[in-house]
Amino acid sequence: MLPPALPDACVERPGLVAVLDAAVRRRVTLLLAGPGWGKSTSLALWARSNPVAWLTVDEDHSDLGRFASDLLLALQPFLDLPEAVREDLPVLELARDAAAFVDVLAFALRGQAVLVLDDVHHLPEQSAAARLVERLCSRAPGGLRIVLTARREPALRLDRLRGRGHVSDLDAGPLRMDPATVAAFLSSALGAPAGGVAEPVHRCTDGWPAAVRLTADALRGTPPHSWPQALAAGPGPRLMLRYVREEVLAGESADALELMAGLARQPGVTGPEVGGPGAAEPEELPRAADDLVRRGLVAEAPGGATRVVEPIRRCLAVGTTGAAARTTAGRAGPDLAFHTLGGFRVVRDGRAVPTTEWKSAKARHLLKLLLARRGRPASREQLMDFLWPDEAPERLGNRLSVVLSAARAALLGDRRSGADGPLVADRDVILLDLRRIDVDVERFLEQAAEALDADRRGGDALALLSSAHRLYRGAFLADDLYAEWAEPLREEAHSEFLCVLHALVRQAERSGDTTLAIRFALRLLEHDAYDEQAHIGLIGLLTRAGRHGEARRRYGTYTAQMRAIGVTPSYAAGGGAPAMRRSAGPG
Structure with missing residues (x-):
């Protein structure tokens, strides 16, 4: 597999x-930096003059089997393993x-090679795949150097190798980009x-490449x-604030x-700097x-003090994370997040509301229906x-008030006194004020669009x-899969998710990462x-990647699925694995 394609606007960075040249002289290189620091782009730039498997x-x-298969595929150009042997391995x-x-x-290794394992922070701690990487790092063949990139410290035991x-x-x-x-x-x-x-x-931007x-x-x-006027006009581009909030914070x-919030709001400070009297000195800072x-999320200011990098400071300053993003006029209640994709749970101040605090199952049903209405009032x-379909409405007014009170109690917890919650009611209608809460399906739809x-x-x-893509964790209210009232939002979210996957296939293929395109x-x-x-x-992606056996099997799956729904396959392979020319995704 090849490194990802370089972006259109890419500048040479000889320093x-x-x-990187100096670092890769050692057996293992760990490049640790947060999102948007250009780890992949920098290595792709370096790889132009170095033999790299990616x-x-x-x-x-x-999944160990998938990881090992993809690892062999990445190293294939540097291994003396015929395709027939590789497929039977x-x-x-x-x-x-x-x-x-x-x-x-x-x-099987022939010659010199550098293996780049990009984003190894995705490997779970104690997983078999992580242990395989550890073994590869400790016992790598003499001609192989390994470069690991991660957004956070990976779950790999490298201390002995460091020693x-x-x-x-x-x-x-x-x-970091200089001026x-x-x-x-x-x-x-x-x-x-x-x-x-x-x-x-x-x-x-503090030289943060993504910013x-x-x-x-x-x-x-x-x-x-x-x-100059555009730069001075506001707290930063909307996309930058969104990127910091969703990808970083x-x-x-x-x-x-x-x-970070403490460093950003430290009193007696001008601008982003947190130096000066009372600033946190490096030796006083915790390991975090x-x-x-x-x-790269916190930097050293002149004099050795620390400060939050400027894009994060701006994001925190305009309240785009946590409870600050959802503060509205009136008295603030707890920080509430509704998880609706793949199931239903409510998180209050960072902790799931326990079952014991839901005094009524009807209270949960009420919240689900209001979430499905997306902020629109319901009479x-x-x-x-909805709650009592077989009973006369004139007998239900008090019972609805009890359910509403139970829902408020579960949402607000011990902050019920003096707090304005997101449940808004008058004599005629009830609604859930989405401005005061975080709802994963709403966040997914906004970001997907x-x-x-x-x-x-x-x-x-x-x-x-x-x-x-990471925000979509399953169908909207999957516990109520056959509820008609949830169907419109469920279908909208699922359709948008499929569009995102189609676009990811196109983007990955455009960047030259065929394996990623196949995965999507x-x-x-x-x-x-x-x-x-x-x-x-x-089928086309597998064929172009030289994975002809898989392409043949996928062609069989394709024709079977089409015939299962009474559709004649529009592509007919004239024997053997199809040699496709079309890329995945619509358009």
């Missing part, structure tokens, strides 16, 4: 390439014996000299003479968020802060008919689409087994 790790690679059984698996690689001097540890520091690099990137991305705004863009790119996107279409622990510095008569719009414009939307195509067919375009596209 960074030199750092595997992008995701959640599916917790008992990969899963071999991978279960990590030492034997590594011995096969050592025997022996076999590990190069890199953090976000070398990835000259920012100027070169902006000029390339905007098609006009941008040296005049490079310094303010560097200040408002620089999103700032360039915000400036695109604005006349160059208006760039959403994945952080409560301790890390509290630490050291980790944030390594990953009391509608709700009584934004990501698909970016895909339609022809840009690099892979990160936005991947973020939307397989997931698409898991959710819609009768999508003919997805079947045809998957």
